[in-house]
Amino acid sequence: VFQEVPQAPPDAIFHLTSSYKADTNPNKINIGVGAFRTDEMKPYILPVVRKAETILYNDETLDHEYQPIAGQPSYTRAATRLILGEDSAAIKEGRTAGVQTISGTGANHTGALFLHQFYKKSNKCYISNPTWANHRSIFSLVGFEVEEYPYWNPQTRGLDYEGLLQSLREAPAGSIFVLHPCAHNPTGVDPTQEQWKGIAKIMQERELFPFFDCAYQGFASGDLDKDAWAVRYFVDQGFELFVCQSFAKNFGLYGERAGNLTIVGKTPEATKRVFSQFEKLQRSEISNPPAFGSRIVDIVLNDKDLYAEWKENLKYMSHRIIEMRHALKGHLVELKTPGTWDHITNQIGMFSFTGLKPGQVKVLKEKYHIYMTNNGRISMAGVSTKNVAYLAKSIDDVVRN
Numbered sequence: 001v002f003q004e005v006p007q008a009p010p011d012a013i014f015h016l017t018s019s020y021k022a023d024t025n026p027n028k029i030n031i032g033v034g035a036f037r038t039d040e041m042k043p044y045i046l047p048v049v050r051k052a053e054t055i056l057y058n059d060e061t062l063d064h065e066y067q068p069i070a071g072q073p074s075y076t077r078a079a080t081r082l083i084l085g086e087d088s089a090a091i092k093e094g095r096t097a098g099v100q101t102i103s104g105t106g107a108n109h110t111g112a113l114f115l116h117q118f119y120k121k122s123n124k125c126y127i128s129n130p131t132w133a134n135h136r137s138i139f140s141l142v143g144f145e146v147e148e149y150p151y152w153n154p155q156t157r158g159l160d161y162e163g164l165l166q167s168l169r170e171a172p173a174g175s176i177f178v179l180h181p182c183a184h185n186p187t188g189v190d191p192t193q194e195q196w197k198g199i200a201k202i203m204q205e206r207e208l209f210p211f212f213d214c215a216y217q218g219f220a221s222g223d224l225d226k227d228a229w230a231v232r233y234f235v236d237q238g239f240e241l242f243v244c245q246s247f248a249k250n251f252g253l254y255g256e257r258a259g260n261l262t263i264v265g266k267t268p269e270a271t272k273r274v275f276s277q278f279e280k281l282q283r284s285e286i287s288n289p290p291a292f293g294s295r296i297v298d299i300v301l302n303d304k305d306l307y308a309e310w311k312e313n314l315k316y317m318s319h320r321i322i323e324m325r326h327a328l329k330g331h332l333v334e335l336k337t338p339g340t341w342d343h344i345t346n347q348i349g350m351f352s353f354t355g356l357k358p359g360q361v362k363v364l365k366e367k368y369h370i371y372m373t374n375n376g377r378i379s380m381a382g383v384s385t386k387n388v389a390y391l392a393k394s395i396d397d398v399v400r401n
């Protein structure tokens with residue numbers, strides 16, 4: 001029966017990691033994968049997560065029973081509060097709800113699935129060019145026609161704001177727009193607050209639906225409120241919207257799959273009905289969400305002291321990344337590498353979109369054992385005080401030749 005099944009291509013990122021692992025060169029560098037590493041290139045377990053784990057193990061009231069279909073209310077409420085803010089009018093008015101999902105990917109998928117069933121204004125979904133590779137797969141899988149809106153301007157190595165606005169004006173009314181509220185993946189380029197206001201204005205006029213995908217809150221700038229600014233502004237403007245949240249990066253809980261989908265509706269009644277449909281969808285997809293990661297997040301977000309400590313852990317991660325941006329740019333400037341490198345420090349979050357071409361990426365891999373995605377994206381988490389000089393020297397060589 002499976003004679004006709006074609007071979008699927010390997011996932012580009014995971015394939016890159018396996019090539020890196022198989023490489024025996026001592027100078028090898030993995031700047032492909034989007035997971036935080038310490039300066040010693042070790043995975044990082046946040047100290048506050050360790051503390052929460054101890055609390056969890058010693059809590060004799062806990063067991064391994066199923067969780068509620070939409071997750072523990074204490075968790076989803078805390079996640080919703082985190083993204084919308086303590087003083088959110090929408091929360092106070094009872095127009096919000098949260099659904100625990102399989103990390104950010106699950107939030108995107110469940111949100112997309114719901115929209116495909118219940119959102120009748122448009123069957124078009126717009127994603128940024130470029131974007132996280134999974135956006136296209138997720139939205140087309142559930143049946144949307146996926147289009148792209150311009151985002152990256154290769155000339156300025158910044159945002160193509162005019163192109164983006166044009167796309168908002170030309171998209172069929174009611175279309176869905178997937179937006180990265182902070183630390184855009186893969187470019188590291190975010191709209192300014194003024195630009196977000198311009199985006200919101202046209203989206204309101206054209207009745208476009210904002211679908212925020214927030215995978216880096218607090219990880220981007222080290223400031224949880226700043227990274228949530230765009231979402232909160234849209235909520236204040238009266239939009240109905242969805243926000244996907246991932247606790248993979250900001251809690252380092254990659255494999256535990258702790259995520260949340262926040263729903264903001266017009267009225268408490270509408271939100272309640274939407275939530276009931278999410279419960280129904282979730283039942284047939286995963287029955288109940290996983291408990292371990294979400295319990296850790298629940299403990300930290302609901303304890304004043306642990307929450308304060310989490311913010312410190314976030315600062316350590318975001319500062320290390322920012323330091324590496326400065327170090328890499330500093331070396332390139334010192335080497336007088338042709339081109340301008342300001343974008344490395346202007347960009348934010350885990351990634352830097354270097355502008356390196358696929359041919360140059362290939363030489364970096366084959367000659368220098370440096371592994372990165374073909375689009376020239378560097379994960380700054382793979383850069384350390386020990387490898388940054390070698391990385392800069394190698395980039396200098398491929399740019400000159």
Ligand code: PMP
Pocket residue numbers: 034102103104105106132180185213214215246247248254259
């Ligand atoms: N959205 C974006 C833009 C991302 O970069 C990521 C992580 N790479 C995710 C969603 C979701 O990741 P996860 O499912 O691991 O939370």
